[in-house]
Amino acid sequence: MLRFFFWFLLVVNAAVLAFNLGWLGNWPLEAHEPERLKQQHHVTQLKQVPASVALAPVAPPPAEKKDEIIACLEIGNFLQSDAPKIEEKLKTLALGDRQSRLNVSDSASYMVFIPSQGSKDGADKKVAELRRINVTDFFVIQDAGPLRWGISLGVFKTEEAAKQHLAALNAKGVHTARIMPRTVTTNKFSYQLRALNSDEKAKVDALKADFPTQEVRNCQNTAYGKN
Known part of the structure; x- marks a missing residue:
């Protein structure tokens, strides 16, 4: 074995x-x-x-670049009658809940006016004279008081702006107009457009051309009423 x-x-x-x-x-x-x-x-x-x-860490792929948020803007102040036109324009931005409407109290402190004409007939006669010299921006004051049947030719935030308007009226042949301090509060509105990227801001700048008298400003930390 x-x-x-x-x-x-x-x-x-x-x-x-x-x-x-x-x-x-x-x-x-x-x-x-x-x-x-x-x-x-x-x-x-x-x-x-x-x-x-071989042992070195592999770098991650570059992150996709996102549109940078660069602005929060407000555009206004608009009269209520302007709402349909401006809102139709703003639809093209498609901002959704980044857009809101704000109520604004717009005060003017100086009025250019023609003193009371004593009666409705006197006011109508003065209105006809204004129309003949192509002055059309006015309204007849009918509220009770010393200015009743006078004619307002515009209200302005500063005295300097009122003086410039008065000089332009004088050049057209309006020689009875005067300036007086008077605060008139007008309810207007503006639009706040938030978290805009560069492309959206460019579209707002282009939209502004359709409203040359309106101001575009940075958003303020001011209490507004939203609609």
Whole structure:
């Protein structure tokens, strides 16, 4: 029995030696590194890289650039009769809840006027004279008081603006007009346009050309009533 194990171990050791020396040929499951490289496809295209390069962190792809928010603007102040026109223009911006309408009290402190004509007939006669010299921006004052049947030719925030208007009327031939301090509060409205990007701001600038007398200003931290 011992003789059997002796010869068995001798045969096994001889087989292992022959395998390691390659006397038994290349087996399909050969795992030596040089032989495995020979069996790979496109071996000539393999490229060695330094370990520092192989282990370097991969930079993430650049983030998609978003439109930068650059402005919050208010445009106004408009009369109520202007609402349909301006709102039709603002629809093209498609701002949704970034657009709101604000109530504004617009005060004027100086009035250019023609004193009372004493009666409706006198006021009508003066109106006809104004029309003949192409003065059409006026209204007849009918409220009770010393100015009843007088004619307002405009109200202005500053005395300088009132003086300029009076000079223009004088040049047309209106010589009975005067200036008086008077605060008249007019209910107007403006629109606040929030979180505008550069493209949207450019569209607002273009829209402003349709309303040359209106002011475009940066949003203020002022209490307004919203509609």
